[in-house]
Amino acid sequence: MDRVVMYIDMDAYFASVEQASRPYLRGKPVAVVGSGKRTVIVASSYEAKRLGIKTGMTRGEAIRKLPSLVFVEGRNNKYVDTCVKIHEILLRYTPEVEICSIDEFFADLTGSLLLFPSPADIAAAVKREIGERFGITCSVGIAPNKLVAKIAGEFGKPDGLVAVEKDDVERFMEGLPVESIPGIGKKMKAALNALGIRTCGELRDFPVSVLRRRFGIWGDYLSFMARGTDPFRARGQGGLPRSIGHSMTFEKNIGDRVVIRARLLELSGMVARRLRKEKIVAKGFSLTLRYPDFTTLTKRITLPFYTPNGRIIYETVTALLDSFRLKDAVRLLGVSAFNVRRFAANPSLFGGLDREERLWKAVDDVNDAFGECSLRPATTLLCVRHHWVISPAYRPGCFFS
Amino acid sequence: MLTRVGERVATGVVFRKEGRKMELKWFLWKGRKLEIKETTYMWRERDGRELIHRFVVTDGKDLYELSYRQEGLMWFLEAVETDG
Numbered sequence: 001m002d003r004v005v006m007y008i009d010m011d012a013y014f015a016s017v018e019q020a021s022r023p024y025l026r027g028k029p030v031a032v033v034g035s036g037k038r039t040v041i042v043a044s045s046y047e048a049k050r051l052g053i054k055t056g057m058t059r060g061e062a063i064r065k066l067p068s069l070v071f072v073e074g075r076n077n078k079y080v081d082t083c084v085k086i087h088e089i090l091l092r093y094t095p096e097v098e099i100c101s102i103d104e105f106f107a108d109l110t111g112s113l114l115l116f117p118s119p120a121d122i123a124a125a126v127k128r129e130i131g132e133r134f135g136i137t138c139s140v141g142i143a144p145n146k147l148v149a150k151i152a153g154e155f156g157k158p159d160g161l162v163a164v165e166k167d168d169v170e171r172f173m174e175g176l177p178v179e180s181i182p183g184i185g186k187k188m189k190a191a192l193n194a195l196g197i198r199t200c201g202e203l204r205d206f207p208v209s210v211l212r213r214r215f216g217i218w219g220d221y222l223s224f225m226a227r228g229t230d231p232f233r234a235r236g237q238g239g240l241p242r243s244i245g246h247s248m249t250f251e252k253n254i255g256d257r258v259v260i261r262a263r264l265l266e267l268s269g270m271v272a273r274r275l276r277k278e279k280i281v282a283k284g285f286s287l288t289l290r291y292p293d294f295t296t297l298t299k300r301i302t303l304p305f306y307t308p309n310g311r312i313i314y315e316t317v318t319a320l321l322d323s324f325r326l327k328d329a330v331r332l333l334g335v336s337a338f339n340v341r342r343f344a345a346n347p348s349l350f351g352g353l354d355r356e357e358r359l360w361k362a363v364d365d366v367n368d369a370f371g372e373c374s375l376r377p378a379t380t381l382l383c384v385r386h387h388w389v390i391s392p393a394y395r396p397g398c399f400f401s
Numbered sequence: 402m403l404t405r406v407g408e409r410v411a412t413g414v415v416f417r418k419e420g421r422k423m424e425l426k427w428f429l430w431k432g433r434k435l436e437i438k439e440t441t442y443m444w445r446e447r448d449g450r451e452l453i454h455r456f457v458v459t460d461g462k463d464l465y466e467l468s469y470r471q472e473g474l475m476w477f478l479e480a481v482e483t484d485g
Contacts, residue, residue, distance in 0.1 A: 017442070020441065020442055021441045021442030021457045021464075022441070022457070022464060022482065023441060023459070023464075024464075077444060077445075077446035077447075077455075078442070078444045078446075078455075080446075081444035081445050081446065082444060134442075135441075135442075367449070368449065368450070369449050369450045370449040370450070371447075371448045371449035374449065
């Protein structure tokens, strides 16, 4: 039986949820932001997008571009819960559902086709139920693999349903611009354009040897993808995220290293808590800082061992901080963990970490019972907590289990 | 305009589908009984162990955010939002 994959992408997700819950916002240009004055736009409605509003713009930039823009404070739990409910809808059609991010899902329908008339019928039923229950729309792509399903889903945006049969894949891909392929950004597009390649058809017909010389192993991947072949191993239900990170934009720039360190302790604790919740460990960590002129610097380090430990993350990123000669106060700090793998408990040789692991287990238990940050390091009392809004790339775990 | 309220309120609710679906009918606030015309959105969130059900409802004019705290079986009017 040929494989059938369905890709579901919610249209302007955060903004659509806000428009659904506040009827007076429907049809208006809406931008979802955090509560601070200096937060950036994390999502915008199609009405706003059409008028030039983009994710990542500051409030000031956006209001200058579009004075009638309505700002709405994001509600993380609202989006996470809706994502969980959409996941539950999809699980009624197949157990093979992967949550890629808070507004994107892959569902492998191969084993479900004996139970339902066709993939398009399943897609139509899913779209209808999401529309009726949440008042929002989604775009769906159906294809023999995840790559083409995603491209088809994006092709039909907004509110589309595009199905590509196995025999039609090359024809479907042929005329698409190369940037339709996920992973091809501005730089790669420019590099391909310089070689005279503008469409997937041209990329497919281009000699692989030349692509390999120019882009290394990515040359082979590009050639595969231009044919509509997915060169990457599918990520299953228990798939690992590529990275886990948190960042904060502050109300006022921070120049005091003591306060910066306190913020890093807070961010490291948030990253460590998510690592522990998802039962993964990481050995790569990065520190990002942004100056008031929006110059953004990131430093990364890979440790010789994997850890979910907040203290080690904190010590690692403060070492990275010490390697910076700060030229100004900072407006944003971010801590990320990458190079992750599943946690496998190892007996400790020296007992030291075991004690600390027990401590963090106790802290997690208290916070699970009484709410986030009920128990936290006293140093973080230096930080004024503020409401933050998640990135659309956030991938919810088992929130209500 | 959004105004935070955070007051405990009495509500009229119909439970359907063996308690799996809640339909809000009215709530009492400032001595007035406000009839709910539509529930525009609902979601759940956790505050530690406690599960909170949140509802955005309208009386046809303004929007109200109500929350139901499952552990204490209490309803709160969290916020009122008026257009403009």
